[in-house]
Amino acid sequence: MKGVVSPLKQIHFERGTSGNIRVHVLPTQQFKTFAISVYIGCPLEEDTVTATALIPFVLRRGSQAYPETKRFREQLDNLYGAGFGFDIYKRGDYQMVQFRMDVIQDAFVSSSESLLEQAVEFLGQAVTQPALEGDTFVKKYVESEKTTLQKRLEAIVNDKIRYAAERCIEEMCSEEPYKLHPLGKIADLPHIDADTLMDRYRSFLQNSPIDIYVVGHTNLQQVLPLIERYFHVHSGTSAAYSRKSEHRNVAQIKEVVERIDVNQGKLNMGLRINTSYGDESYAAALMYNGILGGYPHSKLFTNVREKESLAYYASSRLDGHKGILTIQSGIEIGNYEKAVTIIKEQLQAMREGRISDTELQQTKAMITSHLRELQDSAFELISFDFNNILSGASRTVPALIEAVEAIDKSRIQEMAAQVELDTVYFLRDKKGEA
Numbered sequence: 001m002k003g004v005v006s007p008l009k010q011i012h013f014e015r016g017t018s019g020n021i022r023v024h025v026l027p028t029q030q031f032k033t034f035a036i037s038v039y040i041g042c043p044l045e046e047d048t049v050t051a052t053a054l055i056p057f058v059l060r061r062g063s064q065a066y067p068e069t070k071r072f073r074e075q076l077d078n079l080y081g082a083g084f085g086f087d088i089y090k091r092g093d094y095q096m097v098q099f100r101m102d103v104i105q106d107a108f109v110s111s112s113e114s115l116l117e118q119a120v121e122f123l124g125q126a127v128t129q130p131a132l133e134g135d136t137f138v139k140k141y142v143e144s145e146k147t148t149l150q151k152r153l154e155a156i157v158n159d160k161i162r163y164a165a166e167r168c169i170e171e172m173c174s175e176e177p178y179k180l181h182p183l184g185k186i187a188d189l190p191h192i193d194a195d196t197l198m199d200r201y202r203s204f205l206q207n208s209p210i211d212i213y214v215v216g217h218t219n220l221q222q223v224l225p226l227i228e229r230y231f232h233v234h235s236g237t238s239a240a241y242s243r244k245s246e247h248r249n250v251a252q253i254k255e256v257v258e259r260i261d262v263n264q265g266k267l268n269m270g271l272r273i274n275t276s277y278g279d280e281s282y283a284a285a286l287m288y289n290g291i292l293g294g295y296p297h298s299k300l301f302t303n304v305r306e307k308e309s310l311a312y313y314a315s316s317r318l319d320g321h322k323g324i325l326t327i328q329s330g331i332e333i334g335n336y337e338k339a340v341t342i343i344k345e346q347l348q349a350m351r352e353g354r355i356s357d358t359e360l361q362q363t364k365a366m367i368t369s370h371l372r373e374l375q376d377s378a379f380e381l382i383s384f385d386f387n388n389i390l391s392g393a394s395r396t397v398p399a400l401i402e403a404v405e406a407i408d409k410s411r412i413q414e415m416a417a418q419v420e421l422d423t424v425y426f427l428r429d430k431k432g433e434a
Helices: 050-059 069-078 115-128 139-158 160-172 187-192 195-205 221-231 281-295 299-307 331-350 359-374 379-393 396-405 409-418
Strands: 014-018 021-029 031-042 082-092 092-103 210-214 254-259 265-272 311-319 322-330 420-428
Touching: 014 221, 021 115, 021 139, 021 221, 021 379, 031 115, 031 195, 031 379, 050 082, 050 092, 050 139, 050 187, 050 195, 069 115, 082 115, 092 115, 092 379, 115 210, 115 221, 139 187, 139 195, 160 254, 160 265, 160 322, 160 420, 210 379, 265 331, 281 299, 281 311, 281 322, 281 331, 281 396, 281 409, 299 311, 299 322, 299 331, 322 331, 331 409, 331 420, 359 379, 359 396
Parallel strands: 021 210, 254 420
Antiparallel strands: 014 021, 031 092, 031 210, 082 092, 265 322, 265 420, 311 322
């Protein structure tokens, strides 16, 4: 029935440890598959970022049980078409590697063996028992995946929207680890071989916080022995996420113009919002971003793109773990000054509290709708919970929805007062270059 909002479910993860691994299990019969996620994080650092990014590419090529890539992938088919993949990204000043696996629940297949156990075994072997030549990685896999990673990095340069976004952050955070791209740097790749990568892999597993999530018709009592059996991680320390992104004041706005062969200008801005995921004011930051540029009804889209026809696209994005907000727009190169002026006017409107009831209510509706939809995805539920682990918060979806609903214009105005424009980055053509 249209207009009926589904009730929020109570989410209770059962938690335990296996050696240095934290284990989180959500018992539920809501889904027809088991969802498994493994998070391994380490500080973003110049010397290790590229090698760390390369590790999951090589791990996906094979394990000691299935050293040939073809056989490794065939085993997923044997598990009724189980899905296996990974992501590499940054959360605050941490580089995160996430492995994901989903496999059909045991109740829906006629298998004599537990599919959950087979999936945990496969994932544990893939992550902690890789295919080897002697006591190091298989050289042909390393060289092949170096090429794959290089192509991924080159694709960012070729996609000018992504390139401008990355360059803005690089300039804005030039003295912070966050300037580094989570996939690393092309220039580092020639210096990595099977031996150096194996050294980095061992250090990565031994010294990094590891969190394993399982969502499905199971419980911690069933999952914990499987983790102990199949994840072979040797570490004498209990690693934890302790590095918090520092809030920085802006002494002077940085203006950067970069000239390359482009037909359309890319105007990006970086702002210090000085609120991060674990703070009580996070809900206000969500609302601020939503009203400024997070949705099609937002100020940037309405005023910069629609009313003034200055931009092909105009939006904003909040990084809650870093405490920064970025604005992205594509403009005619000759409209640079005018576009900067109009965008700054939107920032000033936020500071002055010029927010309509429609903007306020539509933004609340969009944010709460997204939060409600989290309960329909096992991996979204996992991601939300892991954000708490990473930030030290203990937030629930219902609590965040309640906090968002309680935000009024004065709270958004207070948030706007602490937002500082840090960097204006413009990617343009070479015409008129001296």
